[in-house]
Amino acid sequence: MVSGVAYPVPVTSAISVSGLVKTFGSVRALDGLDLEVAAGEVHGFLGPNGSGKTTTIRVLLGLLRADAGSVRLLGGDPWDDAVSLHRRLSYVPGEVTLWPAITGGEVIDLIGKLRGGLDRRRRDDLLERFDLDPSKKARTYSKGNRQKVALVAGLASDAELLLLDEPTSGLDPLMESVFQRCIEEVKREGRTVLLSSHILAEVEALCDRVSIIRLGRTVESGTLTELRHLTRTSISVETKRPLAGLESLPGVFDAILDGTRARFDVDTAHLDETVRWLADLGVRGLTSTPPTLEEMFLRHYGDEVAVSEEKE
Amino acid sequence: MSATRPSQGDGTSGTAILLRFMLRRERRSLPWWLLGIGVLLAYQSAGSQSLYDSPEKLARLRETLGANTATIAMSGPRELLATIGGEVVFEIFAYLAVLVALMNMFLVVRYTRSDEETGRAELIRSARVGRHAPMAAALALAALANLAVGVVAFAAAAGTGLPAGGSVLLAAALAGVGITFAGLTAIAAQVFENPRAVYGAVGLAIGASFLLRALGDVGNGALSWLSPIGWGQRTFPYSGDRWWPLLLPLAAVAVTVPIAVSLQNHRDFGAGLLRSRPGRPTATAALGSPFGLAWRLQRGSVIGWTVGVLLLAVGYGSFGDSVEQFIADNPEVADYFPGGATDIINAYLAFTIAFLALLAAAFGVASCLRARSEETSGRAEPILATATSRSAWLGGHLSVALGGSLLVLVMAGLGEGLSYGLAVSDLGQIPRLIGVALVWTPAVWLVVAVAVFGFGWLPRIAAIIAWILVGYCSVVTLFADSFDLPGWSTNASPFWHTPQAPLESVTAMPLLIVSALTALLVAAGFAGLRRRDLGY
Numbered sequence: 001m002v003s004g005v006a007y008p009v010p011v012t013s014a015i016s017v018s019g020l021v022k023t024f025g026s027v028r029a030l031d032g033l034d035l036e037v038a039a040g041e042v043h044g045f046l047g048p049n050g051s052g053k054t055t056t057i058r059v060l061l062g063l064l065r066a067d068a069g070s071v072r073l074l075g076g077d078p079w080d081d082a083v084s085l086h087r088r089l090s091y092v093p094g095e096v097t098l099w100p101a102i103t104g105g106e107v108i109d110l111i112g113k114l115r116g117g118l119d120r121r122r123r124d125d126l127l128e129r130f131d132l133d134p135s136k137k138a139r140t141y142s143k144g145n146r147q148k149v150a151l152v153a154g155l156a157s158d159a160e161l162l163l164l165d166e167p168t169s170g171l172d173p174l175m176e177s178v179f180q181r182c183i184e185e186v187k188r189e190g191r192t193v194l195l196s197s198h199i200l201a202e203v204e205a206l207c208d209r210v211s212i213i214r215l216g217r218t219v220e221s222g223t224l225t226e227l228r229h230l231t232r233t234s235i236s237v238e239t240k241r242p243l244a245g246l247e248s249l250p251g252v253f254d255a256i257l258d259g260t261r262a263r264f265d266v267d268t269a270h271l272d273e274t275v276r277w278l279a280d281l282g283v284r285g286l287t288s289t290p291p292t293l294e295e296m297f298l299r300h301y302g303d304e305v306a307v308s309e310e311k312e
Numbered sequence: 313m314s315a316t317r318p319s320q321g322d323g324t325s326g327t328a329i330l331l332r333f334m335l336r337r338e339r340r341s342l343p344w345w346l347l348g349i350g351v352l353l354a355y356q357s358a359g360s361q362s363l364y365d366s367p368e369k370l371a372r373l374r375e376t377l378g379a380n381t382a383t384i385a386m387s388g389p390r391e392l393l394a395t396i397g398g399e400v401v402f403e404i405f406a407y408l409a410v411l412v413a414l415m416n417m418f419l420v421v422r423y424t425r426s427d428e429e430t431g432r433a434e435l436i437r438s439a440r441v442g443r444h445a446p447m448a449a450a451l452a453l454a455a456l457a458n459l460a461v462g463v464v465a466f467a468a469a470a471g472t473g474l475p476a477g478g479s480v481l482l483a484a485a486l487a488g489v490g491i492t493f494a495g496l497t498a499i500a501a502q503v504f505e506n507p508r509a510v511y512g513a514v515g516l517a518i519g520a521s522f523l524l525r526a527l528g529d530v531g532n533g534a535l536s537w538l539s540p541i542g543w544g545q546r547t548f549p550y551s552g553d554r555w556w557p558l559l560l561p562l563a564a565v566a567v568t569v570p571i572a573v574s575l576q577n578h579r580d581f582g583a584g585l586l587r588s589r590p591g592r593p594t595a596t597a598a599l600g601s602p603f604g605l606a607w608r609l610q611r612g613s614v615i616g617w618t619v620g621v622l623l624l625a626v627g628y629g630s631f632g633d634s635v636e637q638f639i640a641d642n643p644e645v646a647d648y649f650p651g652g653a654t655d656i657i658n659a660y661l662a663f664t665i666a667f668l669a670l671l672a673a674a675f676g677v678a679s680c681l682r683a684r685s686e687e688t689s690g691r692a693e694p695i696l697a698t699a700t701s702r703s704a705w706l707g708g709h710l711s712v713a714l715g716g717s718l719l720v721l722v723m724a725g726l727g728e729g730l731s732y733g734l735a736v737s738d739l740g741q742i743p744r745l746i747g748v749a750l751v752w753t754p755a756v757w758l759v760v761a762v763a764v765f766g767f768g769w770l771p772r773i774a775a776i777i778a779w780i781l782v783g784y785c786s787v788v789t790l791f792a793d794s795f796d797l798p799g800w801s802t803n804a805s806p807f808w809h810t811p812q813a814p815l816e817s818v819t820a821m822p823l824l825i826v827s828a829l830t831a832l833l834v835a836a837g838f839a840g841l842r843r844r845d846l847g848y
Contacts, residue, residue: 058847063845086699090697091697099691102608106591106592106599108595114600114698116698134593135593136591137588137591139429139588
């Protein structure tokens, strides 16, 4: 695990946060958070519930004032320059509350106009792709449809930065794939996306880099490939000679030995030497499974899981 | 309540648990309704008994009031004026009945249609809870609340020295009005999909009840029997004690509740019998600004307050002409008006316009606090994430609050001027009284400014601060003269420093000071909003 978070600072950064602290009364919601998002990338923002993702986004929107640390957004200060910065970004909240008597189409137009303009063709195209009826009053929308209103409002702009706070909660798999295609288009246009999400398949499909936060602090940040190096690969192997001594190799965990067959996890850093050791025993068959994002996620999230692994 | 089809099992299972839960949720708001009802009744009872403390005075009152159509329309049937207890019922019953009806409307809607709209009821209904259980529990809650109204009303009436028998009848009549409207609300909650439409329909029914009994009481009484409020008044507590009209509310419940149950069997969860119509697929140009949004959100309440105050003002104005005669007959009443018996018409106009100005302030506070509910509900967030500054956003809501309260003041002057002007054949009263009403603008706006200041610096308690100020101004304005409140206790009210035109001459200084204070508080409120966290 990398702490202290050393990653290359991008040439132009859309978002640059370091040492961000935000407290509410006695609760320290953000406790020295760091976040770097390069211009033009789709950045995954991962963390368990209550880890501070939404609070971070609210600071980036200038709705909350940072207690300590530095925050730069599109070269400006999100608190002091809120209005001018907001012309250049669009925001999709995770929990969408709308005005009961106003229709979805009216909300989309209102948000567009208040941001400083709306691309009508793009708006109508998105309504069609998300299969949303804009003439219904908001009180009659389901949760998924309310989410679609916010998504269409957010995606209909040509903002250079999109802040998306769990934007697909409540969407069905079909709409999820529509959303993914939209983000791919945004990326091709060279725009920047900060995507807070719980849906790991979505993050794996869309994101160039990810930051994982926990308890208001960044615990890991980097490309998915880089992060995979920090975790373990699962290997299942059969050799000619018995595998005695495997369990005591450095970096090997959870080994289940059965004579010439074994299943075990190995730290990616020790993968090379472990495979050499296996080769000396004469490999008959070998499958290796790279760590999924989900496994990385669980390692950082679940305290119990992590503790029990360390003990073994 | 158990009129369910056998195939559905027990449609009311879980009612008892739900009722306990509802009582818990009501423990903060219900006591205030009861307190308000009790205090109003006790105040009226004590006041009337000390004002008309001799049979001669009561007889004189009977002559004046019994001959005045406007008073009958605003109060009740003249038969009530036979005794002092009846006089209390005459003056206050219709208003208490409207309060009790509103209480029942809010109770029943909150636990039926509102819970369905927010999805809370879905969670409840997914448990082992019958289809009709939430409505059954809500009606049981309403029944308990009406019982409590009865107990409070009896205590207030008998406690201020009115005969016990009539007090029991008065209490039962009030509870009867309540349970009738609970049943009507249960039906409306099945018909309409959203709570506002239910409030609108039941509110209309309450208004119609008041109007029907007014027309009936002025005429031959027949129309009063179409009104649940009329049923209550025509039990004639203390002046005849007629018990059988109490059967009418019971009959009403026996009809309305089965209808509501049957309607509920014919609709889907969350749906109404009337489906809501589609709206505009695109926004008009008018919606594209913070003010446009604030206006759109509040235009319904602006129209409601404007029309309500206009009607009230027309009522007050029409009474103006007969005030002189009334005061000559009942000199004690003059103590309630600033300036006493001299120049009594002006005193009356000043007093009623001051009261309407308090309503304008109440509107302004409610309107301004809309910004706070937008913030806490999360609806302000997507707006403030656009290129809309906090000041522009709050400015939108404040414009509606200030402009709307100004409009309410104009309506107060227009209404009083129109009906009083017609009565005395002088339409010049319209501009004159509009001018009189507008003198209150600085005071009304100062109250709104305090709400803005609270919103900027103490958002969590802004509503409490602003409403306490409205209550305080009301007490000072309405009761300071008659209760001889000490000078120090009235000085903090901007209403106290406003000259009571047309009785007093208008001087610029107090108005300028109040206006300067208003501007200062608004500016400070905006500054506070610019520097605080949003959404908490």
